[in-house]
Amino acid sequence: MPDAATLEAVNIDQDQGNFSYPEDYAHDAGYGLNESTIDFISDVKGEADWIREFRKRALAVFESKPMPTHWASHDLENIVFENIRYYLAKGQRPTRSWDEVPDDVKQTFERLGIPEKERNYLAGVEAQFDSEAAYSNVKEELSKEGVIFVNSTEGLREHPDLFRRWFGKVIPTGDNKFSALNSAVFSGGSFIYVPPGVKVKHPLQAYFRINAENFGQFERTLIVVDEGAEVTYMEGCTAPKFETATLHSAVVELVAMKDAKIQYITVQNWSNNVFNLVTKRGLAHENAEIRWIDCNIGSRLTMKYPGVIMKGRKARGEVISIALANDGQHQDTGAKMIHAADETTSNIVAKSISVGSGRSTYRGQVHIPKHLKGCRNNTECDALLINSCSRTDTYPAITVRGNRHATQHEASVSQVSEEQIFYMRQRGLSEGEAMSLSVNGFVNDLVREFPMEYSVELKRLIDMEMEDSVG
Amino acid sequence: MTPPKESAAPARHAWFDESPARDAALPGWWRERAAAAWGRFVELEVPTRTDQAWRFANLAHLRFEGHGPAPAVSESTAADLLARAVGERPAGHAAHFVFANNQLLHADTSGLPEGALCLSFAEALASQPDLVRSRLGEAADCLGGEKFAALLDSADPSGVVLRLPKGCVVEGPVVVQHYVGGERAAVFPRTIVVAEDSASVSLFESFESISHGDETLVLASADLHADRGGRIRYAALQDLSDKGAKLVQFQRAHAGRDASIQAGSVHLGAEWARNESINRMLASGADVRVFSANLANGEQEYDQRTLQSHQAQHTTSDLFFKNALYDTARTIFSGLIHVLPGAHHTDSYQTCRNLLGSDTAEANSMPGLEIDADQVKCSHGSTSGAISDEEIFYLRARGIPAEAARRMISLGFLHEAIEHLGSESLCDYLFARVERKFASLG
Numbered sequence: 072m073p074d075a076a077t078l079e080a081v082n083i084d085q086d087q088g089n090f091s092y093p094e095d096y097a098h099d100a101g102y103g104l105n106e107s108t109i110d111f112i113s114d115v116k117g118e119a120d121w122i123r124e125f126r127k128r129a130l131a132v133f134e135s136k137p138m139p140t141h142w143a144s145h146d147l148e149n150i151v152f153e154n155i156r157y158y159l160a161k162g163q164r165p166t167r168s169w170d171e172v173p174d175d176v177k178q179t180f181e182r183l184g185i186p187e188k189e190r191n192y193l194a195g196v197e198a199q200f201d202s203e204a205a206y207s208n209v210k211e212e213l214s215k216e217g218v219i220f221v222n223s224t225e226g227l228r229e230h231p232d233l234f235r236r237w238f239g240k241v242i243p244t245g246d247n248k249f250s251a252l253n254s255a256v257f258s259g260g261s262f263i264y265v266p267p268g269v270k271v272k273h274p275l276q277a278y279f280r281i282n283a284e285n286f287g288q289f290e291r292t293l294i295v296v297d298e299g300a301e302v303t304y305m306e307g308c309t310a311p312k313f314e315t316a317t318l319h320s321a322v323v324e325l326v327a328m329k330d331a332k333i334q335y336i337t338v339q340n341w342s343n344n345v346f347n348l349v350t351k352r353g354l355a356h357e358n359a360e361i362r363w364i365d366c367n368i369g370s371r372l373t374m375k376y377p378g379v380i381m382k383g384r385k386a387r388g389e390v391i392s393i394a395l396a397n398d399g400q401h402q403d404t405g406a407k408m409i410h411a412a413d414e415t416t417s418n419i420v421a422k423s424i425s426v427g428s429g430r431s432t433y434r435g436q437v438h439i440p441k442h443l444k445g446c447r448n449n450t451e452c453d454a455l456l457i458n459s460c461s462r463t464d465t466y467p468a469i470t471v472r473g474n475r476h477a478t479q480h481e482a483s484v485s486q487v488s489e490e491q492i493f494y495m496r497q498r499g500l501s502e503g504e505a506m507s508l509s510v511n512g513f514v515n516d517l518v519r520e521f522p523m524e525y526s527v528e529l530k531r532l533i534d535m536e537m538e539d540s541v542g
Numbered sequence: 543m544t545p546p547k548e549s550a551a552p553a554r555h556a557w558f559d560e561s562p563a564r565d566a567a568l569p570g571w572w573r574e575r576a577a578a579a580w581g582r583f584v585e586l587e588v589p590t591r592t593d594q595a596w597r598f599a600n601l602a603h604l605r606f607e608g609h610g611p612a613p614a615v616s617e618s619t620a621a622d623l624l625a626r627a628v629g630e631r632p633a634g635h636a637a638h639f640v641f642a643n644n645q646l647l648h649a650d651t652s653g654l655p656e657g658a659l660c661l662s663f664a665e666a667l668a669s670q671p672d673l674v675r676s677r678l679g680e681a682a683d684c685l686g687g688e689k690f691a692a693l694l695d696s697a698d699p700s701g702v703v704l705r706l707p708k709g710c711v712v713e714g715p716v717v718v719q720h721y722v723g724g725e726r727a728a729v730f731p732r733t734i735v736v737a738e739d740s741a742s743v744s745l746f747e748s749f750e751s752i753s754h755g756d757e758t759l760v761l762a763s764a765d766l767h768a769d770r771g772g773r774i775r776y777a778a779l780q781d782l783s784d785k786g787a788k789l790v791q792f793q794r795a796h797a798g799r800d801a802s803i804q805a806g807s808v809h810l811g812a813e814w815a816r817n818e819s820i821n822r823m824l825a826s827g828a829d830v831r832v833f834s835a836n837l838a839n840g841e842q843e844y845d846q847r848t849l850q851s852h853q854a855q856h857t858t859s860d861l862f863f864k865n866a867l868y869d870t871a872r873t874i875f876s877g878l879i880h881v882l883p884g885a886h887h888t889d890s891y892q893t894c895r896n897l898l899g900s901d902t903a904e905a906n907s908m909p910g911l912e913i914d915a916d917q918v919k920c921s922h923g924s925t926s927g928a929i930s931d932e933e934i935f936y937l938r939a940r941g942i943p944a945e946a947a948r949r950m951i952s953l954g955f956l957h958e959a960i961e962h963l964g965s966e967s968l969c970d971y972l973f974a975r976v977e978r979k980f981a982s983l984g
Contacts, residue, residue: 142594441902459886459916467924469907470598474898474928483921484913 088183088309089342092175094283096201097162102285103153106130109255112158116224116258119231129244129254136248144401146372150346155287155318157256158202165197165207165222172198176205183309185278194273195220199290200280202258209275217266220275223291226262234262237295241324241354241380250350253289253322260290260321265300265331274303274336274522279319281310281345287318294324296331305336305525309369312342316371319345325353325361329383332360338525341369343400349375352407355415357383364520365392367402376434378407381415388417391520396429396461405434405467406450410476414445421452422514425461432464433482441472452482455513457506557606558583562697562728564611565664571675572667579681579695586689595686598874598906599845603788603814609759611697612643612727615752619723620647623752627719632746632971636714637704642721642752644700644729653714658743659705660716663732666703673705677734679765679794685818685847685876690790694761697730701762704734706741706772715744715775715968722760722782723752733764737772737801744775746968751783751811758782760789768801770825775804777963779975782811784840789815797857800827806963808972809836809844810979816845823850823857823888833962834863835972837979838871838903848877850892852885852915863894864959866952867903868983876908879922883914892922897929897955899948953980 100111109130113123138147166172169186180186180198189196195209197220204222213220219230226234244254261277281288296302310317319341327333333353341347347370353361363377379388390406408417423431433452454463465482487509495505511518511530518526561580563573588604589596615623624647627640636653637660639646651660659670666674681691702718722729735745749760760782768774780789789812795803809815821830836844850859865873875894896905909922929951937947953976960972 141592441904454911454913456913456916456918460883460914461916463911463913465909465911465922467907467909468597469924469926470904471896471898471926472904473901474903475901476898477927478925479927480907480909480924481921482909482911482923484911484918486917488917 091311100158133251160203165204219264257291260292279308301332323351327359347373351377355386394423396431398427430462435467444475583692634714701732728759740771742773757786797828799825806833835959839868878910896926
């Protein structure tokens, strides 16, 4: 068990999001999920018939699919779908000004520092409160260049031609049980379109907040970046701590057209009653690049394997991931790289830290089918175990067909060695400082991949005091 | 919600129509055990597509309808096989056994020192029931092949039981050769090796077909037990007919305090071979090294699942697998290093390398780790690739033609794994067999 100081250090950071406001919703779909839940959501949103049909088909798929417990954690069986509320909204439309956002919602985001960050370094922000976005704004010069940054409801309503072409194409409804669930009840999330040649200099950010107990958040994000364009998107997420389990099940689809670049950054800090079951995948056309930069600190169980389908020649995919699993947490993360064209390259670097009785798992898939040439993959997984009851697993699966490719996979598991700590203590550092320095050294090369503002925050999150936890 | 049933799956136990147990002369306790195993076999489901222990495997290979125990070979075939066995066995043997279609053809234990016990499995069942009972692996100790293990337990066994008493050292290898032939014939070779305190022994086992093309099944197990300070070296050569022949082998290593086991397999033949290698480091100082060198061509599929289970502090293991693939061959490697809670100070390594020699060969690797202890050094690595143009260029620049260069590099690639056996004469023997298959590829 980690000592009090460890717990305190970790909890301080997670407590940043641990507050909630009284519930006061104009639209509440109630508990449980059936066709009438879907009709309720579709009616509130005033959706086109094809979306309603899409949702109903997805519900049937969700109901027909078994839980993937033949390989995944049996903790999934603790999700009671009847006890979850699938849609909660105040009836708000996302505003362009923080002044018009309802007070309690505004205060929520102010406490999380979102408006301040927007002023300082973001090109656009969307803030989602339970099911719907409360605030959505993008800098004026970007709108003039044709950049669209809206929530999914608005995206499907205002720009159907643009988004319908790719909607549900990268991640089909039947991909897995939770992508089907999302397809049935999705609400919120970002729709982004970047026109050809536009390079968005500053990141766009979305912030996802769960406020209500027993609530499931199912945002749906689709980012289409046209030829030669570039964008960086960041998402953050928090929820207050409740006694009961909360479900977050997003679907994120990225489409990078020829020569485009997408960088998608996630800092996940859900409270540890949240089941975080997310499907994320990108489609990279010729010479395009998709990078997933993923940091998982919170949640009870996270299952997330961002993927890239490299469909065009010379496309590139990358997943960089940091996971921190503390007591009672299971970070089951990984990556999926599907090579579907010649000379495509992919890179996976995953680092995990298990503290106390935390468990971190890397699960990866690399697939290189036949009749391709010149595909390359590099995978590195490193795990750090802090306490003697910490646990880590690695389950990669690599399929290579044909003799014109190269793949390599390496994984290692290590501890902060007693020698290292001894060395640093000799030089006057306390045991806690030495531990902290070692842990930060372990993830340092990855933390640098995050934008500066995030890397500072990350370091602070990881900067745990671990007095007496050596050995 | 239950997963949907595979519609194409064969009926539950259609593999065998009736229990393969035949020999009424076997002791009662064994026959009861076999009957219970048959009951389990009938109950157990055939693996399905969603079964993680069979991920990537082509389940179409799991069809054994109408198979049954192999009929005895004729006297003339027996004489031919014996001559073939003597001609092809590794040099310097301490004991030599030959089995054809589950029957003992030849047993020579004259080279063994006094005190060493070496019996055919059937004899051991009668005279050493406690030894067999205590050292025969549990049928549930599998990596997905529970149904096969139950079937194996229900059948009349061939093979040998070898026990070395405390301090007994055997220099040359114990050589056991198995032959199988006949339409839909199945054999059930089993091996138990026990090296008591500080004893040391090598055992070499081979599986070959009597003639090319018969649809046969070899269901085999090897249980290796090295007690305190004991040493066992075990190598299996599978060179069955690449058409029709199938093999499932369970190899289990149990290493006690300061014991060391080296266990390896070389797969050259068979249409389909599955190998489950379960290695347990039971007490401080236990060390297990596992290797495999496989040359697959045509439509061959080799499916290898391994476990390195560290159950005590200060134990080490090293696994080193190499596959060279040609034509449309497939290999599957699924390995797991499992460090149990409390097994601190474990050193464990796992390597799987695939050399792809054609555009249609397929290599699947699933190197896994599950670490539940502290002060552990573990790593695994897996690579898949082809011979690089630079390597060929280097050898051509030294006057070696491209074809010969390719051959040298491929052979060297497999040799690196075979070397892990650590016995020069057995390595040379195995390597010569690899070369022989390589030459036949043309």
